Amino acid sequence: MHEFILPGDPPVRVLLRRSARARRFSLRVSRLDGRVTLTLPANVAERRGIAFVEEKAGWLRQRLSERTPDIPVAVGTVLTVAGQPLVVAPSSRSRIDPAAGVIAVARSSRSVPTTVAALLRGLARDRVVAASDDHSGRLGRPYARITLRDTRSRWGSCSAEGALMYSWRLILAPPGVLDYVCAHEVAHLAEMNHGPQFWATVERLRPDYGPDRSWLRRHGEDLHRFRFAADAEDRS
Numbered sequence: 001m002h003e004f005i006l007p008g009d010p011p012v013r014v015l016l017r018r019s020a021r022a023r024r025f026s027l028r029v030s031r032l033d034g035r036v037t038l039t040l041p042a043n044v045a046e047r048r049g050i051a052f053v054e055e056k057a058g059w060l061r062q063r064l065s066e067r068t069p070d071i072p073v074a075v076g077t078v079l080t081v082a083g084q085p086l087v088v089a090p091s092s093r094s095r096i097d098p099a100a101g102v103i104a105v106a107r108s109s110r111s112v113p114t115t116v117a118a119l120l121r122g123l124a125r126d127r128v129v130a131a132s133d134d135h136s137g138r139l140g141r142p143y144a145r146i147t148l149r150d151t152r153s154r155w156g157s158c159s160a161e162g163a164l165m166y167s168w169r170l171i172l173a174p175p176g177v178l179d180y181v182c183a184h185e186v187a188h189l190a191e192m193n194h195g196p197q198f199w200a201t202v203e204r205l206r207p208d209y210g211p212d213r214s215w216l217r218r219h220g221e222d223l224h225r226f227r228f229a230a231d232a233e234d235r236s
Contacts, residue, residue, distance in 0.1 A: 006053055012060060014053055018042050025052045029063045032152050032224040033070070036060065072227045073113040079103065079226065081120065082127065083174045088116055096123055117228040121148055124171035124178075131182035132164055135205045141189035152224065155216065156181045158188035169223045173216065180212035 006012040015037045026039040040049045053060070071077065077088045084098055091104035096119050109115040125148055136143050144162040150169065157165045164185050170178040183206035191198035202209060 004050060006057060006060070008057060008061070012036055012057075012064065014038055016040065016046065016049060025049060027053060027056055027060065029060070029067070030152075031067070031221055034064055034067050036064075068222075068225060070227050071225050073116050075105070075112055077226075079116075079120075079172060081123070081171060082178075088112065094119060096120075113228045120171050121168045124148060124166070124168040127171060127175075127178055128164075128166045128182055131179050132186055135183050135186040136189060138205060139186060139190060139201070141186070143186065143189060150228075155220065156185040158185045158192070160192060162189055169226075172223045172226070173220075174212070176212045177216050180206050180209045181216070183209065 003013055003015045006014055013036065015035065017037060018040050020042045022039050022041045024041065025044075028037050028039075029035070030037070038049050038053055040046070073079070073088065075088050075090055078085050079088070080086075081096065081098075081103070084101075086096065086098065086101055086103045089102045089104055090107050091102070092106065093104065094106045094109060094115050095104050097104055103116055103119060105112050105115045125146075128148070129146055132143060132146060142162070143158075143164050145164070147163065147165045148168040149165060151165070151167045155167050155170060159165075166181065166185070170181055183202055187198055187201040187205060190201055206212075
């Protein structure tokens with residue numbers, strides 16, 4: 001995959017990708033981060049794809065203008081962490097301090113957003129490990145390991161080998177939502193599908209999960225609006 005810049009005000013970065021299955025041009029704007037992607041059939045010249053984007057420039061900029069703006073994380077930004085609003089504030093050392101209502105960032109930190117992201121990943125790791133341990137213990141199915149990532153397309157996954165993966169941005173959701181996602185993925189340790197038995201297992205691990213599932217469907221995209229300078233993977 002490579003890219004080109006559509007000139008104009010503002011310039012638009014467009015990622016180009018080819019697909020053997022594509023039969024026509026497909027121009028998409030990601031609802032999560034505004035990323036613009038043009039998919040081309042495998043045997044079509046790139047210049048034709050660029051010409052197609054130029055023809056759609058008005059539509060493309062209209063779609064981008066309709067997006068809810070991203071929120072860069074900086075001193076003064078308010079983040080809802082595990083259901084509690086916390087403000088990013090300078091301090092003598094970096095820590096999450098719910099009692100004081102702050103995400104404290106050391107004044108010596110080179111990057112406020114990177115430091116905040118690291119603090120959130122650490123708290124997310126603690127919460128998903130605790131929830132996964134609880135659910136897998138009651139299910140009687142141990143997991144192999146837990147990985148935290150900043151995924152765009154899914155909030156969690158479970159491999160055939162029992163490896164669990166979660167988005168660390170779940171820490172920005174209400175606690176019940178994080179717990180539901182953990183129950184969902186742990187249930188895959190017993191049922192690697194989404195059939196009736198799987199949902200019965202989720203119900204057994206997490207009764208009344210419906211509102212939390214609905215919250216994630218309605219508001220999950222909002223968790224991706226916060227922009228951090230770096231997103232690192234974490235394992236435990």
